[in-house]
Amino acid sequence: MEKKVGVYICKGCGIGDSLDMEALAAVANDEFSPAVCKDHDFLCSEAGVQVIQEDLNGDEAVNAVVVAACSPRVMRDVFDFGPSVVLDRVNLREQVVWCQPKGEEDTQMMAEDYLRMGITKVGDMEPLEPFQPEEEMSKRLLVVGGGLAGITASAEAAKAGYEVVLVEKEAQLGGWMNKLHKQAPLKHPYTDLEDVDIGDRIKAVEEDGNVTVYTGATMEKIEGAPCLYTAHIKQNGNVVTEKVGAIVVATGAVPYDAGKLTHLGFGQSENVITNVTMEELASKGTITRPSDGRPVKSAAFVLCAGSRDPEHLSYCSSTCCIESLKQAKYLRLQDKDAKAYVIYRDMRTPGHYEYFYKSMQEDEGMFLTKGEVSGVSEDENKNVVLEVDDTLLGEKIQLKVDMVVLATGMVTNADIGEEVELGLEDDEEGAAELADVPADTIIKSDMLNLDYRQGPEAPPLHSGFPDSHFICFPYESRRTGIYYAGSVRAPLDGPSTIDDGGGAALKAIQCVELTSKGMAVHPRSGDMSYPDFFMDRCTQCKRCTVECPFGAINEDEKGNPLPNPTRCRRCGVCMGACPERIISFKNYSVRMIGNIIKSINVPDEWDEKPRFLILACENDAYPALDMVGLIRQEISPWARVIPMRCLGGLNLIWVADTLSKGIDGILLLGCRHGDDYQCHFVKGSELADIRLSKVAETLDRLALESDRVQLIQLQISEYSELPRMINEFSEKLDEVGPNPYKGF
């Protein structure tokens, strides 16, 4: 589109006091000849916005607006002119006048540069049109797994008016709950065992006209992307296909393999059973000893059998304390003289389950003992003898019981299967160049069988659990539109599993609602931009497909990328990865950032005014830079900040652009990476770091020092430290000396 640029400079909040407004306007007018350039005392006031509106609607027909005022993080609704108007916010307030001395030449130069950068930026931006594929978009949900979480997800989504396809591998719905004799309380007052209510829940979804149920069915393959998925469902040897928009995975967990718990007597004594067997025994009517079929008069329930044990499961399985108390109660209800011993390390009955614990404590036939089982043997009558250490009495005790029940922990179904590393094969083309990018591990759990370049399942974060940002991005996985609920995601008790069903269903609904409007999901929810691939210049290097943190890009057999815009999170990691620079968004591109860099005015060496670039992650580093202004700290006047969607969008050509322009250095501000990564796009900051490790090559070629480029992993809360970090970088550049390319 032909740009008619309007530049609007605010004088409020100290901007007019600190800067020479006429000189600033002259930069816009003399260097860029915009259609209009105006200033205003109070641009965010009604009268101020009116000035802009009049130019948009009037004879000037401005269609690209540069608002040089406060940070884009504030007054966003005030300066919103709709999707047809290209807009950039030049941050003169927080990042110039609030962090630079008033009236100084350097402050003025900084403001002028930011104005140049903003006007240049809108020149390279185009209005957004939402992605609309030819194929019809589906808003139906696929729920894989028909246990408590999956049934809840289906029922809750259906109640909100969404069609659901529910796929369960067993012959009937209900999952683990079907195996229970009684359920631990799910409701107030949380003191007593409840009848298992899964039957009612199953009936409700089966009778719901919005839910199509496939039992005895598995996922043969899932092709496509959000709103465009085709699910191939295998049932009775046939494959049927369903079009769906988003996926809830509620495939649950399995008990930890008791065969590995020989130290607790499993497999050594017939009368050492698991909690699973205990439910079967109780369901049959009478709890009897496996060895002789005699009703059990005493039993010990051993907690943390496999859990909280570095040799087995390093995590706590969350429900075993509650479930074991429940099973102990089975025995007590069967025989009022029976003795139930519960041997625990910490009694983990959080929240309202404390009431259940207390209610069980009040039962005089329940013996709740803190301790660790150190030995298990059998006497001549097949009674089990337990040695228990570390008791509250401080001494070793011995317990002789009819039967021992091991509270085996849970293992997510997502962790069961062959582990594969998803880089390129060593002999595959491009493998050598991509060897530096850490490949994700995928566990072939046979749950989804996604037809994705990056593997058939979502990558695990930890202990095989396939979640991602588990605190702030609930239910999210590393595959867009695929949300995990219930014990496949984490070890959970009943109330949390039910919560999970509803919550993951909401995320899936949100995904289809946003995607069908051409918008991105969290964390750039509502963004209508998406990457465009200029395929003529693609060299099939596979960087984009391998580096995309969300597996958005497939490949054809020749290695050409096949983008799936509805899987895309719009982070720009692919754009940074592409050595040919063929991946661009309409409002964010390699060329755009390159041009912004080139628009910076670099004084000659003898002016002794160095310049350095700060590429700042807009999620954390950019707000932190704003905070520096808000608390009125000063930073080096040589810095020029360019916000990035994610530092993972860093394209190395910018390093060359920057240094060949005579700018003295580049400071990259990204998020913390590693196991506890804070990057909103999972790997962006880490990928930037990896790319940077190769920048030495570029620097060598230019005969420059590697100290000129540095990456800092910054937390948003470190803003009070940020001036020091920036100033230290500035001082380091002073030591290195001016960039020899200045003035070229």
Next chain:
Amino acid sequence: MADEKALTESILVVGGGISGLTTAVEAAEAGRDVFIVEKRPYLGGRVAQLNQYFPKLCPPSCGLEINFRRIRENPRIKTFTMAEVENVSGEEGNFDVTIKLNPRYVNENCTACGDCTEGVTTEIPNEYNYNMDKIKAVYLPHDMAYPMRYVIAPEIIGTEEATKAKEACQYDAVDLDMQPESITLKVASVVWATGWNPYDATKMENLGFGTVPNVITNVMMERLAAFDGPTDGKIVRPADGKPVESVAFVQCAGSRDENYMDFCSHICCLASLKQTTYVKEQLPDAKVTIFYIDIRALGKYEEFYTKVAADENVTLIKGKVAKVEADPASGQIVVEAEDIYSGSKSQAKVDLVVLATGMEPSMATARVPADVSYDESGFVVGEKPGIYAAGCARRPLDVATSNRDATAAALKAIQSTVRR
């Protein structure tokens, strides 16, 4: 102004803490109009006052920033701060809600430039820092407050200082004549996300809070460790500013106790383990003693517990603290507990005592004007058509679980807009 139909497709979320925010943004991004009503002048609730999240030890302001961005960029969300619900009438799909807006004395013109604070000298207790320090009576609640808008405390209304603040503002943002006003909203459903209060630690007289110097609560410890807290993030003895060489954490201070709150507050074990890392980060040689009944580090949190407990300067003692007393001779504090292992009494003499006070649901002391059922502690029980609860209004929860719970509540609230 939206039309009648759109209005009744709206959802009201009461409480702008992490649960309320999450319900609101998740529902709005699924295509519903949402109102948030928050009684404080800023959103974020107790999470805004936390230093770090467990187990990642990352800053909560990062998570709040992304949520505020989602609010800023979504025209479907409308926020009322310093507001409270006065009345709810009607039925699912068609509630009339009366909201009282308390005066902030600063309007939307505020640019957060801060000029209004220049002539102000009166100070008020700083609620953000749990009253451990003071702030000017014209204030921004904290650096990253959202909305980023100043507040004038009622204490100075009618004084010359207030007039000075008004005169200093170039943007006509100070309005000293602001009065409380009521507005009415029509909504399809209401989600109560009213959260929790730290249990009043003065009730446990044996634990010394308010009587023994340098006995603080866990929420105060968050502020003490935060770089924007009353000590700029230095963990020192609040009474005299002296360095801390030993800390005792007293678990279940008010929780799991029939005399106070009989439920488990769920978060305190992990909160104390996390706060142990605050101490170790600043003072690697400091001795930390945690007195506990059970360490409840569920699921993947177990690994965080294991890591923290592995430090040789961290001692865990299973025992209930009976007494916390000042030791005038040393200026330290004596914590006495019964060690259930040895059966004997154990003592620790420390510089700082942190009481892991539990979560009392806000509704325990402030019932809401709606048809809600409570349990004996004030948690919401069950749901009624169109009336739901989310987060710690339902049960004691950590942040991650609150976020998931609140997301599920968003779907419930949406169902009410469909069922009409």
